[in-house]
Amino acid sequence: MILVFGGTGFVGSFVSSRLSSVDEVVLAVRKPGKSKFRQVRFSNPEEIPGLISRLNPDVVINFIGVLKGDYATAHVEIPKLISIGAEEIKARLIHTSAFGADENSGIPYFRTKALGEKAVRKVKSHAIVRPSLILGPGQRIFRQALRFRVFPKVTARVQPIDLRDLAELYFRLIDSKNGTFNACGNEVVPLGELVGNVLKRARKRVLLLPFPRTIAKALGKVDKSFLMALEDNVCTQNHALEILGSLRPLEESLFWTAEGFR
Structure with missing residues (x-):
């Protein structure tokens, strides 16, 4: 059995479908909803180790993360509790972090992602996945741009990965x-x-508005998440390519992503 946390989101739901071809997938959720997978409910994070122990899965996968909000709970506390539960039953743990995770980062998102990784590394059998921006139908960044009909012309570079390739990596x-x-x-x-x-x-x-670095820095004094617009998110070593052997061309990924918004 594969127990998935965060399996109802953009990435988690797609990857869960890929994994269901080889094993039973069960979703651990706070609010059960419509899904083709069996769901088990937990009310608060403290219940996570007990939930894992009770279900006794072979593999635990964590996709929980937030772009804004309670970083400490989502990126640090929950990974710690999942790690405790996985290690207790000797399950393999695959944890989703972010490319750019760094304990010394001035950006809370990247700093807390790195802190969460520390607990995962204590699990005997573990893998930590650090994706750059992920392309696919339903990507939040495009939904937000469509909602407001404007988007800043950010010059920070990304090296986006196709969600289908990411699912294969997991x-x-x-x-x-x-x-x-x-x-x-x-x-x-x-x-x-x-x-x-x-x-x-x-x-x-959608109108692309100029977004000078000076404006991003000024906004970053109020909300440090704006500083992410100044950070390149580019791999110096791309393990996805090394493991998979080949990746989809960007052109194909752009077309697939766009199809989901027509």
């Missing part, structure tokens, strides 16, 4: 070695240009 890591695995695509592109490209293909009108 599949390969089920029986793989321990370690931290960067997951990026084949090509590097400025974030603002990427958003504009996808929505143009989707035949949606």
Whole structure:
């Protein structure tokens, strides 16, 4: 059995479908909803170790994360509790972090992601996946751009990975070695240009506004998440490519993503 936390989101739901071809997938959720997978409920994080012990899965996968909000709970406390439960029953743990995770980062998102990784590394059998921006239908960044009809022309570079390739990486890591695995695509592109490209293909009108670094820095004094717009998210070593052998061309990923917004 594969027990998945965060399995109802953009990434978790897609990867769960891929993994269900080889084993039973069970979703651990706070609010049960419509799903093709069996769901087990937990009310608060403290219940997580007991839940894992009771279900006794072979593999535990964590996709829980937030772009804004309670970083400490989502990125640090919950991974610790999942790690405790997985280690207690000697299950393999695959944890989703983020490319750019760094304990010394001034950006709370990246700092807390790194702190969560520390607990995961204490699990005897573990893998930590660090994706760059993920392309696929339903990606939140494109939904938000469509909602407001504007998006900043961010020049920070990303190396987006196709969600289908990412799902295959998780599949390969089920029986793989321990370690931290960067997951990026084949090509590097400025974030603002990427958003504009996808929505143009989707035949949606969104205004790309100039976003000078000075403005991002000023906004970052109020909300440090704005500082992410200044950070390149580019792999120096791309483990996804090493493990999978090949990745989908960016052009194909852009087309697939745009199709989901038409």
